[in-house]
Amino acid sequence: MSIDSTWGSQKKIDGSKDGDKPLSTIEPGITAKRARGLDRAFEILDFLREQKSPMRPNEIAVQIGAPRSSVYELVNLLLRNEVLELAGADGRVFLGRKLFFLGAAYEEQFDFTRECEAALEMIARETRETAQFCMLDGNKYIVVRMKEGARPFRISSDVGQSVPIPWTASGRLLVAHMSDQEILDFIPPQDFKLPSGEWLAPESFIAEVRGAAVKGEFTFDSIVDSFTHCFAVPVIDAERRCVATLCLVAPREDGLANYRHYLSVLKKAAGELSGKPAVHD
Amino acid sequence: MSIDSTWGSQKKIDGSKDGDKPLSTIEPGITAKRARGLDRAFEILDFLREQKSPMRPNEIAVQIGAPRSSVYELVNLLLRNEVLELAGADGRVFLGRKLFFLGAAYEEQFDFTRECEAALEMIARETRETAQFCMLDGNKYIVVRMKEGARPFRISSDVGQSVPIPWTASGRLLVAHMSDQEILDFIPPQDFKLPSGEWLAPESFIAEVRGAAVKGEFTFDSIVDSFTHCFAVPVIDAERRCVATLCLVAPREDGLANYRHYLSVLKKAAGELSGKPAVHD
């Protein structure tokens, strides 16, 4: 089987729009590399997702640091395919219908959604806290679904928002299948800088990852705010990899008071989900 | 303002995977055109959506009639971007997470979903029939959401399935903003061939389109099966264009017996949705 040799090697995710802007030249004498259309295209799409609002092609070009002419051409191509749509005034564009349809097809195939919703429902009912279903998007952490608890306070991250992996409890679980080196290559260095300004030592992070993998859980006082405690447990696929997490965000006193109960509820829900997120046929 | 001149002209949708396969040469002496990577990429994605199951790159190449080497390269690029994912055994690939996230972002921006769900709920409650929310996907008709009625019988089309526009009641409404010529250019000629094998005269179709636009409704005995009557009404956006339809699929006797009632329920729901499917900010 040749998958491992070639397919595997290509699976490496490049940090995309993090450090590899089209700098004219890194070393003098080396001509600047041309970006590939497809990569640029998805860079544009991701950028629009982050912005959450329609933008002009020119604006996009400037902000992602890509040549204007290239962006205009790509935007037109994407419009033709209904991957982008004219939205708002002034020729602003945003994500298009095609993406909605493709996303729906993905969801149907790996339909964790339904079960996921039920799991969050259950957790929220049993704990009255805010429950989330999280995954990796490239080298970031992302909240896929959320069920607000009885007293919803300001949550660190909204659904669909990309957040550095080290900032989150779930992050410890989501990279557990990687080797130390892979983890270091995978997470952009600047993501170890916490919102407080402090730097988290990568070794400490990795130690937490290993610990979390053994216990099948990770909890800590949130790094992002100063008043919540976060609980995360892994959702495991058929190949025993952590493909997602269920997590709970609770006020600190509350979280500590119900520590064992909350964890057991999470684990029960995760157990029901685990093994499911696989292909239908 | 330059939007109209250039952006407008580019908005034309090419019939994509319908008649423009990479034929080696149309006229002898004209070199075969190379397909653009981006177009091929979305051709692959659309193909996977239709198949609804993971496929091998080679298989994809053969079926969409694209060079193998090209497909392999694109598939690898898409895997790198998590637009495709390895799924199933043997290096089969399917739509990836990235698409799910992008689709979710689209949905959040134009969130007809919530209101749409409510509308379908209401229709299903009032009529006990199967209700659908439909749109155009390129030059095809597609069911976006569906709420099965009290006695769900075999529905013509599943959610997410592409169907020729002329086969559907909604199709009459969805192309109403186009000129006669635009309609003819837009709909692939072979789509006027009905499932029965008969051909629908394009002029008749256009006449029905115009009639439907005036009345703000279209109903007929289904072309796809022999026992249902279909009702469709337009959902109008801020620019007074039909961007979607609400429709009802009922057993024929039943549909005729409640004709006025069903239509009024549909129109009430569509009225509440109309104007909504616009950008948030």
Place this chain on the structure above:
DNA sequence: TCCGGTTGTCCATTATAATGTACATTTGCT
């Protein structure tokens, strides 16, 4: 076992896509 069909890999060739640049047009300020 052998053999045809399928699948994945590799590479040279050349059509063309991504880019830089210059120009045109609009917008927002003063």
Place this chain on the structure above:
DNA sequence: AGCAAATGTACATTATAATGGACAACCGGA
């Protein structure tokens, strides 16, 4: 109004992406 900045368009250049093929590995029957 008048100017600067922002935005859209057009085009030539060249790095490279899409392609066709040749090869190797694998599979499923006779």
